[in-house]
Amino acid sequence: MDKLPTYHLGQPAVSRPKNHSKRFRGLLTAIVLAIGPLAYLGAVTFDLGGQPAVQVPVNAEQIKGRCHALNLTPGPPSNFLERTESDRFEAGAEPVLVKNATIWTGRADGLEVVKGDVFLANGLIKAVGDVDGNLVKKYKDVKVVDAKGAWVTPGIVDMHSHLGVDSAPELQGADDTNSFKGVVLPWLRSLDGLNTHDEAYRLSVSGGVTTSNVLPGSADAIGGQAFTIKLRPTKERSTSSLVLEPPFGMNGTEDYTSRPRWRQMKHACGENPKRVYDQTRMDTQWAFREAYNKARQIKEQQDSYCAKALAGEWKGLGSFPEDLQWEALVDVLRGKVKVHNHCYEAVDLDNMVRLTNEFKFKIAAFHHAHETYLVPDLLKKAYGGAPAIALFATNARYKREAYRGSEFAPRLLTDAGLKVGMKSDHPVLNSRYLLHEAQQAHYFGLASNLALASVISTPATILGYDHRIGFLKPGYDADLVIWDSHPLQIGATPKQVFIDGIPQLGNPFYSDKPDYFQHAPKVPNFDDEAKDAVKYEGLPPIEPRRSEKEVVIFTNVTSLHIRVGDHIKEVFDASRSGAKAYEPQSVVVKNGEIQCSSVEGSGCLASFSDFPSVQWVNLHGGSISPALVSYGSLLGIHEIDQESSTNDGRVIDLLTAENPAILGEGTLIHAVDGLEFATRDALLAYRDGATVGITAPESRGLISGLGVAFSTGAPHKLAKGAVLQDITAVHVSIHPSASSISTQIAVLRNLLYGHGEGETKRVFRSVVEGEVPLVIAVQNADIIASLIQLKGDVEKLGGKRVKFTFTGANEAHLLAKEIGEANIGVILTPARPYPGTWKARRILPGPPLSENNAAALLLAHNVTVALGVEEQWQSRNLRFDVGWTAIDAHGYISKNDAIALATINVEKLLGLSTPNTDLVAVEHASLYDFSGKVVGVISKREGGTSLVR
Ligand SMILES: *[C@@H]1O[C@H](CO)[C@@H](O)[C@H](O)[C@H]1NC(C)=O
Ligand SMILES: *[C@@H]1O[C@H](CO)[C@@H](O)[C@H](O)[C@H]1NC(C)=O
Ligand SMILES: *[C@@H]1O[C@H](CO)[C@@H](O)[C@H](O)[C@H]1NC(C)=O
Ligand SMILES: *[C@@H]1O[C@H](CO)[C@@H](O)[C@H](O)[C@H]1NC(C)=O
Numbered sequence: 005m006d007k008l009p010t011y012h013l014g015q016p017a018v019s020r021p022k023n024h025s026k027r028f029r030g031l032l033t034a035i036v037l038a039i040g041p042l043a044y045l046g047a048v049t050f051d052l053g054g055q056p057a058v059q060v061p062v063n064a065e066q067i068k069g070r071c072h073a074l075n076l077t078p079g080p081p082s083n084f085l086e087r088t089e090s091d092r093f094e095a096g097a098e099p100v101l102v103k104n105a106t107i108w109t110g111r112a113d114g115l116e117v118v119k120g121d122v123f124l125a126n127g128l129i130k131a132v133g134d135v136d137g138n139l140v141k142k143y144k145d146v147k148v149v150d151a152k153g154a155w156v157t158p159g160i161v162d163m164h165s166h167l168g169v170d171s172a173p174e175l176q177g178a179d180d181t182n183s184f185k186g187v188v189l190p191w192l193r194s195l196d197g198l199n200t201h202d203e204a205y206r207l208s209v210s211g212g213v214t215t216s217n218v219l220p221g222s223a224d225a226i227g228g229q230a231f232t233i234k235l236r237p238t239k240e241r242s243t244s245s246l247v248l249e250p251p252f253g254m255n256g257t258e259d260y261t262s263r264p265r266w267r268q269m270k271h272a273c274g275e276n277p278k279r280v281y282d283q284t285r286m287d288t289q290w291a292f293r294e295a296y297n298k299a300r301q302i303k304e305q306q307d308s309y310c311a312k313a314l315a316g317e318w319k320g321l322g323s324f325p326e327d328l329q330w331e332a333l334v335d336v337l338r339g340k341v342k343v344h345n346h347c348y349e350a351v352d353l354d355n356m357v358r359l360t361n362e363f364k365f366k367i368a369a370f371h372h373a374h375e376t377y378l379v380p381d382l383l384k385k386a387y388g389g390a391p392a393i394a395l396f397a398t399n400a401r402y403k404r405e406a407y408r409g410s411e412f413a414p415r416l417l418t419d420a421g422l423k424v425g426m427k428s429d430h431p432v433l434n435s436r437y438l439l440h441e442a443q444q445a446h447y448f449g450l451a452s453n454l455a456l457a458s459v460i461s462t463p464a465t466i467l468g469y470d471h472r473i474g475f476l477k478p479g480y481d482a483d484l485v486i487w488d489s490h491p492l493q494i495g496a497t498p499k500q501v502f503i504d505g506i507p508q509l510g511n512p513f514y515s516d517k518p519d520y521f522q523h524a525p526k527v528p529n530f531d532d533e534a535k536d537a538v539k540y541e542g543l544p545p546i547e548p549r550r551s552e553k554e555v556v557i558f559t560n561v562t563s564l565h566i567r568v569g570d571h572i573k574e575v576f577d578a579s580r581s582g583a584k585a586y587e588p589q590s591v592v593v594k595n596g597e598i599q600c601s602s603v604e605g606s607g608c609l610a611s612f613s614d615f616p617s618v619q620w621v622n623l624h625g626g627s628i629s630p631a632l633v634s635y636g637s638l639l640g641i642h643e644i645d646q647e648s649s650t651n652d653g654r655v656i657d658l659l660t661a662e663n664p665a666i667l668g669e670g671t672l673i674h675a676v677d678g679l680e681f682a683t684r685d686a687l688l689a690y691r692d693g694a695t696v697g698i699t700a701p702e703s704r705g706l707i708s709g710l711g712v713a714f715s716t717g718a719p720h721k722l723a724k725g726a727v728l729q730d731i732t733a734v735h736v737s738i739h740p741s742a743s744s745i746s747t748q749i750a751v752l753r754n755l756l757y758g759h760g761e762g763e764t765k766r767v768f769r770s771v772v773e774g775e776v777p778l779v780i781a782v783q784n785a786d787i788i789a790s791l792i793q794l795k796g797d798v799e800k801l802g803g804k805r806v807k808f809t810f811t812g813a814n815e816a817h818l819l820a821k822e823i824g825e826a827n828i829g830v831i832l833t834p835a836r837p838y839p840g841t842w843k844a845r846r847i848l849p850g851p852p853l854s855e856n857n858a859a860a861l862l863l864a865h866n867v868t869v870a871l872g873v874e875e876q877w878q879s880r881n882l883r884f885d886v887g888w889t890a891i892d893a894h895g896y897i898s899k900n901d902a903i904a905l906a907t908i909n910v911e912k913l914l915g916l917s918t919p920n921t922d923l924v925a926v927e928h929a930s931l932y933d934f935s936g937k938v939v940g941v942i943s944k945r946e947g948g949t950s951l952v953r
Contacts, residue, residue: 060318066260067324071310073260078252078340080471081263085479090127092248092481092504094239099125099143100505102486105151107132110158110461110475114453122156124482127504132476149500151486155522157456158476159214159483159503162435163463164344164371164394164427167216168233168243169194171202172431173842178202182221183228187281187288188295190269190333192228194218195254198243203839204431209235209508210853211436212485212498215248215473217463222272222346223280225291229332230268230344232467234483236503248469252340253332266468267335271367272346273356274405275646289355296363299333302326306334342368342468345391348405349375353382360387367391369466371427374400374409378541380420392423392466397444399433399877401684403646408542412534414458415449424454425463434838439491444881446492447934449534452524455492488514488851489521494884494933495891496521497851512852515894528928528937533953546687548717548941548950553619555612556940556949558591558925560622564601565629565900567921570908572630572900576603579627579930591628596944598628598923621940621951627930631695631922631941632886632906633713634879635914636811636833636872639697640714641675643683645876652678657705659751660742670762673701673709676730681720689879690717691952693931693938696728696920697879698910700735700779706748708735710767711779713916716879717941717950725945733809733915734767737781738791740843749790756798756806772798777807777915781833783844785815792819792826809913811872814844817858824865829913832858833872835885850892859905860893870910882906887932902932921945 061067100123107118109132120133125143140146170181180197183189198218208216215234220227231254233246247254252264277288305325312321326334335341347356347370360367366388370376373393376383383390393413400409410416414424426442428435438459446455454462464474472481482505489496501508536544563577574580576589590602592612600608612618643650655673656663663669678701686697697716701709711732718726738748754760755768756778770776782788788810795808810816811831816823823830837858839845850857862869871885878885883906890902897905911919923942929935941950 060316064313064318067313070260070324071313073264074306074310075338076263078264078266078468080265084471087128087479088126090481090504092234093127094504094506097127097504097506099123099140099146100149100502100507101135101140101146102149102151102156102484104153105156105486106153107476108155108157108456108491109477110457111477114457114461122476122484124484124502124505127482129476129478129480129482129484131478149486153522154499155487155490156476157212157485157487157491158460158464158474158480159485159501160212160438160459161463161467161474162208162213162216162428162430162438162459163369163425163466165216165218165430165435166221167204167208167235167430167435168198168200168202168218169220170431171199172204172839173845174840175842182223182280184223184280187224187277187283187291188226189224189228190226190295190336191329192220193231194220194228195231195243195247198231198233198246200241200243203845204435205235205237207838207849207853208430208435209501209503210498210849211439212487212501213435213438214483214485214501214503215464215469216430216435217268217344217467219268219270219344222270222276225272225277225288226295226333227270227272230270232268232469234503236506236508248473252335264340267332267341268467269332269336269341269343270346271343271356273352274346274348275403276346285351285355289359292359293362295333296337296359296365299330299337300363302330303334303337336365337363339366342466344369344371344394346371348372350379350382352405353379357382357386361385368468369394369425372396372406372429374406374413375542376422377410377413377416377420378408378538380417380422383422390422392425392462393417394425394427394463394466395445396429396433397426397441397448398881399875401644401877402875403644407644407684410537410542411444411448412530412537414445414455415451416534416538418450418454423462423466424450424458425466426458427463431838431840434836437836439496443492443494443496443934446524447527449527449530452492489517490524492524492934493521494525495888497892499852509852513855514852517891521891525934526928527934530937543684546684546691547682547719548687548690548952550946551619551949551951553617554594555615555618556593556621556942557609557612557618558593558621558623558628558940560588560624560626561591561601561628562588562623562625563627563629563930564589564591565627565903566598566923567630567908567919570912572903572908574900575601588625593942593949596942596946596948598942621925623925623939624928626925626927626936628923628925628942629931630903630907631920631924632693632882633696633698633910633916633920634689634694634716634873634882634906635698635831635870635910636874637876637879638699638702639686639689639716639876639879640683640699640712641678641680641702642876643680643685652680652702655701655703655705655707655709657703657742659706659747668762670760670764672707672734672763672767674712674731675699675701675710676712676727679712679714679721679727681714681718681726683876685876685879686716688877689882690715690941691938692880692883693924693926694879694882694906695922695924695941695943698732698914698916703737705741706736706738706743706751707764708737711735711914713914713918713920715946718946724947725943728918728920728945729916733777733779734771735779735781738787739781739783740841745787749787749794753794756794757801772802772804772806774804774806777809777913779809779811779914781811783812783814783841785818785846787843788813788816788819788823792822792828795826795828807915812844813858814839815846817848817861818846820862820865820867823862824867829868829870829909830862831870831872831910831913834874834878835859835871835889851894857889857892859889860896863897863901868909868913869905870913871905872910883931884934887930890932
């Protein structure tokens with residue numbers, strides 16, 4: 005509870021007032037005027053134990069109160085949980101009784117699960133489990149919700165978000181993430197930039213997020229103060245009313261008598277401040293030390309001032325030392341601020357650990373923190389103990405300091421005794437899907453109780469709000485989510501979300517999921533991989549190893565799906581309901597080709613098991629299915645996005661730049677010329693089942709160039725099967741840029757009407773002939789409409805059916821019928837849309853906000869649909885995107901159709917005429933859920949079977 009302050013911080017010992025021979029009314033007047041609004045009402049004279057009388061300021065008690073308050077620890081009043089109504093209660097909100105729920109309370113380290121009811125009233129959780137009927141009877145108009153056994157958790161808490169400051173859609177008028185006015189800006193506040201019209205609020209709520217910590221960006225070493233908000237729209241519609249627990253100093257009307265609430269602050273080290281201010285790590289670290297030194301000086305002045313004031317030594321004391329610019333950083337030194345430190349690498353973590361010990365303050369959490377799993381002992385040396393760690397699950401390698409990021413970090417760090425929270429950095433990751441980060445962390449080995457806690461109770465605790473959010477306990481805020489499946493299952497979606505007891509989903513759409521989705525997935529064992537991550541300092545060898553045996557026999561295979569022409573064929577599937585007749589089978593592979601399976605009869609196995617060179621691989625009830633094709637990112641031409649020296653680089657924008665004569669008229673850039681093999685993202689994609697990448701040259705202009713299809717597992721371009729097809733399709737992109745959209749369409753029209761030069765002219769002629777697809781990155785429905793018309797015009801003129809493919813295509817669902825009729829294919833990139841820009845904002849959000857997702861709706865209009873990814877690291881997760889899209893479509897998309905989304909369809913839409921015939925062997929389950937682990941790739945193209953573990 006509230007601690008009384010002590011004053012021994014290196015100050016001179018406090019002594020009794022000495023004799024005072026003079027009155028110093030004038031000086032006191034100055035002090036009290038400086039101290040506060042109530043200050044000078046006159047001065048009183050009093051007698052100190054027979055000594056000559058001393059003048060003390062009339063507000064001496066107030067000053068002393070403020071001095072006492074200096075070292076109060078933040079937190080709620082001690083009787084906080086006795087509250088009967090939330091400070092956030094909105095009059096009129098009905099009490100709610102959620103009946104028959106499976107309740108994950110967050111208690112007992114995330115291990116407690118209670119079957120029963122939850123009663124919400126006055127914005128609070130009133131009871132959990134066995135709810136007393138008499139309690140409920142005390143309230144009028146109680147709404148009863150039958151959860152029918154569904155999982156219920158506290159609302160999700162995102163400890164690292166830029167919701168509201170980096171809003172959707174992104175508009176120049178609404179970007180308030182970073183200030184560039186200096187490296188150290190502790191006086192700035194994210195609250196001052198909070199856009200109340202960010203479209204992402206409702207989307208994040210629909211993913212179960214109820215609270216977000218809105219941090220300033222990471223351009224500065226000290227970027228400013230963060231504010232933790234609830235995502236519910238309030239009656240007042242103000243920004244202040246969103247703030248969960250108004251922290252000290254928020255509105256300048258503080259009283260110093262009660263315990264302050266926590267403040268939050270952003271720090272950043274490493275590359276971001278380095279890059280933005282063109283400085284070295286040494287400069288950034290000095291900026292920190294200089295700032296903390298300044299804060300320390302003010303703190304010491306205050307402490308010494310207060311030591312005297314509390315001892316009644318008013319003589320010559322002057323005014324209370326303070327500085328509005330530095331008061332927040334002084335509060336860090338007083339332990340009243342949760343410091344959130346964007347910090348990746350061992351070098352930076354070490355700098356910060358030293359800084360905390362030099363100035364004696366605590367860091368609440370290291371964020372991003374991609375190398376923390378390599379240095380747990382260093383972290384434990386931080387002042388006040390190891391900070392918590394806030395991580396992405398698989399988003400890594402986008403810059404040097406993220407290059408050694410590991411998917412095993414969450415489990416390695418918790419194994420080392422550290423607290424781990426998963427975070428979105430929204431909109432870096434759409435916080436609607438923050439739960440997916442916990443799911444992936446769980447898949448890669450984080451225990452299920454800790455995985456759920458990592459986005460609920462752990463962040464609530466790290467932020468200092470575990471007295472009211474993050475747990476389902478009586479007296480806590482009534483923030484909870486009713487889920488349509490176990491929350492760690494792929495595609496888990498809220499059926500309803502309550503914030504402050506108020507239901508947030510007006511007319512939620514949900515469907516009943518299969519029973520096995522009601523349990524946490526049984527995840528594979530990655531112990532060896534996790535050990536290797538540490539052993540090889542984040543760069544474990546991940547190259548596939550070719551089996552030396554001519555014949556590989558996979559045993560205990562539950563399902564086998566193969567490609568036959570442009571269809572997916574189920575050879576057998578013992579996991580399908582109604583397919584009980586099937587037992588697990590064996591599948592024989594020779595030189596990368598399936599020979600037969602035991603389902604065809606016992607002869608199959610018999611003729612190969614005596615073969616001189618056989619490798620047996622037990623899939624433990626797993627599966628074999630077609631390998632995936634990843635498109636949409638710069639896979640294969642980029643290694644580290646933000647390090648240009650590692651990449652192929654960007655093509656010249658022919659609409660705006662001078663075209664160097666040596667390039668020749670109409671030259672198109674071929675992605676095949678820029679291929680780099682064995683990038684880590686490509687190898688990870690390979691070992692997670694995306695064995696082929698299709699990539700176009702990087703461009704910010706209209707014309708990108710010619711795509712290429714390549715093997716993500718090949719060591720170099722000249723290896724067998726490394727390049728499937730030199731030229732796949734011609735890629736263009738229509739988006740707001742240097743030239744107008746109408747100009748870009750005019751240029752496309754010219755090219756399609758034969759006005760180009762050289763190679764461009766030849767390629768566009770083959771587009772008009774219907775031979776080569778024109779792949780157009782486009783989001784907006786109006787632009788899509790223009791392109792549909794253009795295609796019609798070109799076909800009328802040329803008399804041939806032209807192949808158009810739209811990628812991105814956030815708004816394609818608005819013209820699903822027209823796109824279907826025009827026979828245009830769509831690659832949804834990313835698979836789950838986000839209204840990131842104005843012209844991409846009219847998304848079809850999918851359940852629970854709409855019945856359909858875009859894939860299901862487009863398929864219903866006979867559109868060929870595929871899934872793409874935006875960034876290289878996402879290729880490895882394509883398998884989960886497929887599973888997720890299918891489950892989201894609540895049965896509309898069959899298993900075969902789902903597989904086609906990332907195989908046959910994507911090949912067809914991108915002009916791949918040499919199909920990816922690879923198959924993926926998966927242990928334990930299918931490629932598409934959180935139980936399967938890829939162990940092998942069967943490759944006819946490469947003439948063998950590779951083992952990837
Ligand atoms: C809770 O819901 C489940 C699933 O609908 C049902 O089987 C069970 O009988 C219900 N229990 C109670 C106590 O209503
Ligand atoms: C200032 O914040 C406090 C909570 O810290 C709140 O009680 C008070 O109403 C606020 N005042 C104004 C003017 O917004
Ligand atoms: C097949 O796999 C299942 C699931 O792991 C296991 O229970 C069973 O023992 C395995 N059977 C054989 C013959 O290996
Ligand atoms: C889609 O194709 C099927 C089969 O060719 C046809 O029956 C159906 O009417 C088509 N649907 C639409 C919306 O065009």
